[in-house]
Amino acid sequence: MFFRWDWLRPQLAAPIVPTLGPVHPAALTVGIFEDTLRAADTGGFLPYDKDRRWGGEKDEKVLREAVVHQSEHTLIPTLTRRGRGTVKVFAYGLRDSVVDEAAELAAKLAAAHDVVNARVVRPLGPETTHPRGTRIQLKDFAAGPCHDPGGPVRPVTDWLATVQNTFAPFAEAMAGDGLAFLHTQMQTGQCGPVLAAAIENRIVGAIGPMEVRPDAIGRPQLMPQYFAVLPEARGQGLGRVLWRAAMHWGQAHGAAYQLLQTEVDGPSDRLCQAEGLTSLGFTHTTAA
Template sequence: MFFRWDWLRPQLTAPIVPTLGPVHPDALSVGIFEDTLRAADTGDFLPYDKDRRWGGEKGEKVLREDAIHQPEHTLIPTLARRGRGTVKVFAYGLHDSVIDEATELATKVAAAHDVADARVVRPLGPETAHPRGTRIQLKDFTTGPCPAPDGPVRPITAWPATVQNTFAPFAETMAAGGLAFLHTQMQAGRCGPVLATAIEDRIVGAIGPMEVGVDAIGRPQLMPQYFAVLSEARGQGLGRCLWRAAMHWGQSHGAAYQLLQTQVGGPSDRLCRAEGLTSLGFSHMTHI
C-alpha cells in the first residue's frame, strides 16, 4: 500500500481524488486512492469512473513514481496526453506552503514529460472565507421529494422535429460549455436522455445526459451533466426549471445523490446555493 490513511485523511479538506474528481464523502477512503494507482498501471477505467461512459481509454493517469506522501502533505501528479498534454499536481495539505512545493513538482514533472501545460489543484474546505475556482456541491435525494417543475422542459426527442432541429445550432453556440461534444454523443446514440427548454420553437437551454451510475461503495448517483442556457434567454427562470427537471429525473430513476461542480459566483453556483445544496468544499486550480 502506497498511501497511509492516518497521514492522508487529515489533509483531505475537500473530497477530491486525482483523475476521478469529487466523490461522495462516504466513499472517500484510502482504497479509492490506491485504485487510481492500479488504474495508472493498467490504463483501464475504474468501474466507478464517471468518464468511462464516454468509451475509449482513460486520458489521465496518476504518476505514482513522482508522488510525494508525507505526514504533513501529499502531492499527487497526474498526466493527460490530450492535445499537447497537461500535468496536474493535486496538493493536499493544511498549510499554504504546500502550493510552493506543488508548483516546483509540477514544473519538474512537466519538463520530464515534455508537457507545456502545468497546473496545481488545491482542495479547500467548505469553511474557506474567500473561495475561488469551483465549488463542490451535494444534492441528496434521500432527504425529500424533488417535484417536477412547472415549465417548458421535456426530453429533446419529445419536442416536435422542427424544434429538435434547432439543437445543433444551440449546441454550437454553447460549445464552450461542452454542448457540442454532447451533441456528438447524442448523434452516435452513446448517451442517455437530454432535457431541453424552448422559446418560440427554438431550443434555448438544455441539461444532460441523464444517467445513473454506481459509485465506489455501490450507491447510485446521478452522473454529471452539461448544462447551458443561451445568454439572451436567461433571467426567465428557465435554468431553474431545467435543473429541477434533472433532479426530478434523477430521484425518479433511483439515484441517491448528485455531486455538482459550479464556478464560484457563476449562474449555476448561485442557482445551487439558492436551492439549498450542501457545500463540500472547493477546488482551486493555478496555471503555472
C-alpha cells in the first residue's frame, strides 16, 4: 500500500480524488486513491470512473513516480495530453504553504513532460469563508421526494420531429457548456436520455444525459449532466424546472445521490444552494 490513511485522511478537506473528481464522502477511502495509482499503470478506466461512459481511453493519469506523501501534506500530480497538455498537482494539506510546494512541483513536471500548462488544485473545506473556484454539492435522494415539476420539459426523443430538429442549433449555440459534445454522443445512441425544454416549438434548454451507475462502493449514483439554457430564455424559471425534472428522473430510477460541481456564486451554484443541497467543500485551481 502506497498511501498511509492516517496521514492522508486528515488532509482531505474536500472529497475530491485526482482523475476521478468528487466522490461521495462514504466512498472516500484509501482504496480509491490506491486505485488511481493502479489505473496510471494500466492506462485504463476504473470501473466506477464517470468518464468511462464516453468510451475511448482515459486521458488523465496520476504521475505515480512524482507523488509526494508525507505526514503533513500530500501532493498528487496528474498529466493530460489533451490540447497543449496540462500537469495538475492536487495539494492536500492544511497549511497554506502546501500551495507553493505544489506550484513548484507542477512547473517542474510540466517542463519535464513538455506540456504547456501547470496547475495547482487546492481542496478547501465547506467551512471556508469567502471561497472561490468550484463548490462540491451533494443531492441526497433519501432526504425527501423529488416531485415532477411539470412544465415544457420532456426527453428530446419525445418531442415532435420539428422540435427535435432544433436541438442541433441549440447545442451549437451552447457548445461552451458542453452541449455540442453531448449532441455528438446522442447521435451515437450510446448515452442516456436528455431532457429538453421547448418554447414555441424550439428547444431552449436541456440537461443530460440521464444515467445511473454504481460508485466505488456500489451505491447508485446519478451521473453528472451537461446543463444549459439559452441566454434569451433565462429569467423564466426554466433552469429550475429542468433541474427538478432531472432530479425527479434520478430518484425515480433508483439513484441514491448526485454530486455536482458549480462555480461559486454562478447561476447553477445559486440554484443548488436554493434547492437545499449540501456543500461538501470547494476546489480552487490556480496557475503554477
